[in-house]
Amino acid sequence: MRSILLLGVAGLLLGACSSDNAASPPPAPVDWHAFDLPRHFDAGASGVTVSERQVAEQYAAALTSPGFAALGPKLDSDAHFQFPGAADARARDGVVQAHEKLLGAFDRRAVTVSRVWRTPNEQTVEWTLTGVQTKDWMGVAPTQKPVVIRGISLLWTKDDGTITDVHVVFDTALVKAQLGVGPKELLGPPPPAVPSGAPQVFEQGSTPEEAGNVAIARGWLDALESGNEAAYLGAATDDVTVETSERFQSVHGRDDLRAYFKMLRKAIGQLDTTVDNAWGVGRYVILEYTVAGEQLGPLGWVAPQRDKVFRLDKVSIAELSGGKISHVWKYDNLGQLLSASNP
Numbered sequence: 001m002r003s004i005l006l007l008g009v010a011g012l013l014l015g016a017c018s019s020d021n022a023a024s025p026p027p028a029p030v031d032w033h034a035f036d037l038p039r040h041f042d043a044g045a046s047g048v049t050v051s052e053r054q055v056a057e058q059y060a061a062a063l064t065s066p067g068f069a070a071l072g073p074k075l076d077s078d079a080h081f082q083f084p085g086a087a088d089a090r091a092r093d094g095v096v097q098a099h100e101k102l103l104g105a106f107d108r109r110a111v112t113v114s115r116v117w118r119t120p121n122e123q124t125v126e127w128t129l130t131g132v133q134t135k136d137w138m139g140v141a142p143t144q145k146p147v148v149i150r151g152i153s154l155l156w157t158k159d160d161g162t163i164t165d166v167h168v169v170f171d172t173a174l175v176k177a178q179l180g181v182g183p184k185e186l187l188g189p190p191p192p193a194v195p196s197g198a199p200q201v202f203e204q205g206s207t208p209e210e211a212g213n214v215a216i217a218r219g220w221l222d223a224l225e226s227g228n229e230a231a232y233l234g235a236a237t238d239d240v241t242v243e244t245s246e247r248f249q250s251v252h253g254r255d256d257l258r259a260y261f262k263m264l265r266k267a268i269g270q271l272d273t274t275v276d277n278a279w280g281v282g283r284y285v286i287l288e289y290t291v292a293g294e295q296l297g298p299l300g301w302v303a304p305q306r307d308k309v310f311r312l313d314k315v316s317i318a319e320l321s322g323g324k325i326s327h328v329w330k331y332d333n334l335g336q337l338l339s340a341s342n343p
Helices: 052-063 092-104 172-178 208-226 229-234 254-267 336-339
Strands: 005-007 028-030 075-081 108-117 123-134 148-157 163-169 200-203 236-243 266-281 284-295 309-321 324-332
Touching: 005 200, 028 075, 028 309, 052 108, 052 123, 075 092, 092 163, 108 266, 123 266, 123 309, 163 309, 172 309, 172 336, 208 254, 208 266, 208 309, 208 324, 229 236, 229 254, 229 284, 236 254, 254 266, 309 336
Parallel strands: 075 163, 108 200, 236 324
Antiparallel strands: 108 123, 123 148, 148 163, 266 284, 284 309, 309 324
16 A cells, blocks of 8 residues: 655754754654545435435536536535546636536537446446537547547535535546547547436445445455455456456456456556545445556556556446456546656
8 A cells, every 4th residue: 555655854953953962863754645635525414315316417417518507506615626637626616617628628418327326425426428529628629529428426425415526537548539539549449338228326225245345345456456366366256347448458257357467467566556435335336546656568558658657546336246346347547647747
């Protein structure tokens, strides 16, 4: 896991400069994350409120509103926004502007929600957005081409349904490929299918089984970090499926999973995994985590970035069956590896 940074003592304190003094004290441990502004707020009530049950639908509808005007009233005044590879945004107007920058270049937006996982203070919303690019977007001039964006949003809520924090993840390279300018490895496959029908909704029951599932999913990531292949494979079913946004990286069965494990261990030096958030909801586990290290080999379409430490923010939905992981849906943005803000 992420180690605690050490802050070296730059000099002696005033009044302690005499040559008769004993040796300087050892460097003091400093956890830089203690200086992070708080992002999440306690729910207050013990369960999901009526107002919170409307949040996923309201958020999806707000994504289709002109200028995202319908989003602002749903946000807390101190709301926070995060997207892999982009600077964070804060406060109501900042979060609305962040959505505008991320998705506002696409007109005629329509959003379909496929699945929702609810806890008393957080909702994970899986969605598909369709639209037409009519404005500049991430360096791409207007193409008037249609796009299909499959993404996921993590929404932290108060009891009154107000959203305090929004984490959005989708693969920008896949969108660029649909516009004809993405990596050549992504230019062939068709865009994701648009789901139909009412969304599936799962609500946390706070059961021992859910807690146990979270422990299994966390252990799976720990096994990847430590290089324990037997534990990594043993946590999954023989017919496990791992779906990624870039389909050529998907896994079907134990042999594929073993190859995927070996690829990651070979491609990432000093591989580190850090779980930021984890929730058990029924037979599912939602994991928000980071993978960090030195890129020694290709990761998807991204060539090795040697002598550079990277961080990749990810969200995975793991489905468990009989105490083992049977299906995983992974969301990330590999373009984050090339972001100037990546350490």
